[in-house]
Amino acid sequence: MSDSSLVCPRCRLSLDPDSYEGAPVHRCAGCWGYWVSASSLGTILTAQEEVFSKAERQQAMDRVAEDPSSEEPLACLACGRSMIKRVVLGSVLVDACPGHGAWLDTGEIKSLQVLAEIDDAVRRWLLEKMGC
Ligand SMILES: [Zn+2]
Ligand SMILES: [Zn+2]
Numbered sequence: 001m002s003d004s005s006l007v008c009p010r011c012r013l014s015l016d017p018d019s020y021e022g023a024p025v026h027r028c029a030g031c032w033g034y035w036v037s038a039s040s041l042g043t044i045l046t047a048q049e050e051v052f053s054k055a056e057r058q059q060a061m062d063r064v065a066e067d068p069s070s071e072e073p074l075a076c077l078a079c080g081r082s083m084i085k086r087v088v089l090g091s092v093l094v095d096a097c098p099g100h101g102a103w104l105d106t107g108e109i110k111s112l113q114v115l116a117e118i119d120d121a122v123r124r125w126l127l128e129k130m131g132c
Contacts, residue, residue, distance in 0.1 A: 006035060009074035009095075009103055020109060021047040026077075034109060035077050037101040038131050044109065045116040045126055057114045076100050086129060098131030 006015040008028035015026035015035060023040035027033070036044065073082040076097035083095040083103065094112070096102040104112070116123040 006077050008033060009077065020044055021113075023047075032106045034104045034106065035101060036104055036109065037078075038099055041102060041112075041130050042127060045112060045123055047113075052114055052117060057118075074103050077103070096130055098129075100131070102130060 006026050007013065008015055008030060010033060011028060011030035013028055013030045015028055018025050018027040018034075020034065020036070020040070021044045023036075023043035025037075025040055026035040073085055074095045075081065076083050078100035079097060081097065083097045086094055086096050094102050094104055094108055112126060116126055
C-alpha cells in the first residue's frame with residue numbers, strides 16, 4: 001500500500017492509518033494532525049450521527065479563531081504541490097488541495113463538522129470548496 005508511506009507535512013513522521021466517523025484518514029502521532037482525502041472528507045461532512053451541543057459548537061469555533069497565517073503552506077500528500085490556505089467562513093483555516101484532500105488538526109475536523117451541521121447550505125459550500 002502506498003498509503004503506508006505518507007509522511008506528516010509538519011513533522012515528517014510516518015502517518016498512522018486511522019478512521020474518523022468511519023472514514024479512512026491518516027493521523028500523525030507527533031502533532032495530531034490528520035490527512036483527510038477528499039472522499040473521506042465528504043463522508044465525514046455528511047455523517048449525521050454526531051450531535052453537538054451548543055457548548056461544543058462554541059468550543060470548536062473558539063478553538064480555531066487563532067490566526068495561523070504566518071505558517072508556510074504545506075505540501076499536498078497526494079501530488080506534492082503547495083496546498084491552499086483556505087479561509088472557511090472566516091474562522092477555520094485549513095490546508096487543502098481540491099480533489100486530493102486536506103491537512104487538518106484534530107480540532108479543525110470537529111469544527112468543519114460543526115459548520116456542516118449548522119445547515120445544508122454551509123455543508124454544500126464546504127464540499128464544493130474542498131473539491132469533495
Ligand atoms: Zn505531525
Ligand atoms: Zn494535491
